[in-house]
Amino acid sequence: MMLDVLLLFSSICTAVGGRAPQTITGYRGERVDIRCSYESGYETYSKFFCKGKCNYKNIMVESGSPAEDERFSLTDDTTARVFTVTITDLRTEDQGLYWCGVERSITIDVYSEIMLLVKDGE
Template identity: 40%
Template sequence: MTDAAEIIDVFGYEGKEANVSCSYDEGYESYEKYLCRNDCGSNDDVLITTTQGDKNRYSISDDTNKRVFTATISNLNQNDAGKYWCGVTKSGILKDFYPAEFEVKVEKDTCCDNSSKVQSYEGGSVSISCPYESQDQNNMKS
């Protein structure tokens, strides 16, 4: 496996999706592209290929005009966090081409953990209470 120039961080929230976009050089438009995990040392590490399109929680598309393929991981969970590689299969050559390495980080989305329902009738009034931390006492609220 060849080394990528840099590791790109990708963030996503549990239950949501993360997109990994990989650019490639001219001349690779017709080659199969894929997303793999860990060290990409076996076929088990390959999560999705462009010939599959959709597989389990993974999907992939290739824009050959822009020379970018995008893999999507849906319904993220903490087990999805870790190292991923974009790969381009090079037929007849022992090693594939890896244009980018990604580190996927999955975070818990806590913004709406404590939501409340408020009901009213048309023409009626509603009072909504929004608690805040003491350090935000002098900050503007909206």
């Protein structure tokens, strides 16, 4: 069971078109797509994306539920085992530490860390 958790911690999160960065840069007013991969066997589990300390108050969007902030959306490609979080109309306050997560009912949830930087457009 512990090995299973460790394998999920090694999930790769990438920005669309990028090469597995842990830091993703977006530009104010534009959109960013954050891709989070997960291991086989978790296709039917709920996925979520949270900011800062990952608790239920900080979940920005999760699969099967509309986001409180409509700029955030989550789509899950279970064939590729990748869920994508899209943030539109990026704002300076969107910058910070985020977590891609897979909700598990028996053991702890598993997370991948993302640092989102928001810069002014050119």
